[in-house]
Amino acid sequence: MSVADLARYELAVPRALSEACALLAARVASGEPTLLCAGGTDLLVELGMAPPLAAGARPPLCVDLSRLPELRAVERLERDGARIRIGAGVSYLTLGRHELVQGALPLLARMSHDIGGPTIQARGTLGGNLATGSPAADGVAALAAHDATVVLTSVRGERRVPFAGFQTGYKRSVRQADEIITAFELEPLAPGSPWCWRKVGARQAQAISKVAFAAVAELEGGRARRFGAAMASMAPVTATLPATRALVLGTPLADLDGEALDRAVAADTSPIDDIRSTRAYRAHCARALARGFLRELGAAV
Amino acid sequence: MKIELTVNGVVRTLDLPPLVRLLDVLRGPLGLTGTKEGCGEGECGTCAVLLDGEPVNACLVPIGQCDGRMVVTVEGLAVDGAPGALGRAMAEHGGAQCGICTPGMMISAEALLVARPAPSAAEVRHALGGNLCRCTGYERIVDSVLRAAAARRGAGEVGP
Structure with a gap:
């Protein structure tokens, strides 16, 4: 533990997004190491567990993102097909209580109650959850199921990346060093449409997922006209389940075959044995969760 | 870094390195030892305090993020002492x-x-x-x- 080293870090506290972007651009241009801090629920743990800093070493500058009003808004984008824009710095506690989120993105609101416990939910943010890059991130699985657009901002402007193109490998992404994850844009779920959030963990609160499953669907004439699904802790990145999605979208629900669904899920995931679970149990859960939701949609699987 | 925050209704002005944990500031300079340290990594909730009315783990809050904010510790839950x-x-x-x-x-x-x-x-x-x-x-x-x-x-x- 090197909690004592925390006293050696400096914190910059920009009050506007443009100020934060300018600072980050200058740091990157001069090659000086920089950390971004939103709710701090991962960062403070990581710094506390990091090896002690060398005697004369200058630690990276920490940039506080918690005072940027641009990262705290939840709004409906009327100009953009009523998509909903969620600031990357909105806490899970706010997200779970937000009327617009509860109504239009019920999976996201429900998931927010399962992140850590209330003390983590009050500080943790969707942006931080994506930025740290853990494949176990519950919030990121929910974003992936909605095919959220990730909004990145830098001095060069705003850039929009579809979720499927954001993660490039274990804890790697297309985010450039001078970019800040500022918001997510999500398509509302048609009222009354089915959705699923299931987290399999050692206990209900304060547990990192062994497997988490997020899915949304909109049905029409015995088929899914919209089907988005993702899993956490099932691959080196958030599993976006392309084969499973293609199978469900391409088959009338009544004709869907359980074993074909199992094969698609298996093709989409690569679970491992680790401290939280086993490859075999994870694979079992993934099959059961996918079949369970498809049964809810009317498939005989 | 200069930080002004309200703790249990009292305005406190501090000059501290900004990434020092709120937990250490409460138990150290502010002498409020009612808040305990358990795991030190956000798993156990033992160090919970209210920050602007919301429960947070004081071990995961850098003091630099507390400027202008309101903290209530277990001492602040007392009624007339x-x-x-x-x-x-x-x-x-x-x-x-x-x-x-x-x-x-x-x-x-x-x-x-x-x-x-x-x-x-x-x-x-x-x-x-x-x-x-x-x-x-x-x-x-x-x-x-x-x-x-x-x-x-x-x-x-x-x-x-």
């Missing part, structure tokens, strides 16, 4: 045994009772989900919070 309904219920109904988790439990319970004066047992369990106890188990803690809620409604007592 004596335990309020929550503290009394914990003591009288077996909600506290070794006592290490109790301040964090009370903070999470306080946040719940301010929002939901008459919670169900399930709501209490959810609100305390981030607080671990290794002594009593949770039955008596949940029971204590429900009894405190009833006492507060009866006495018209409100939180700080």
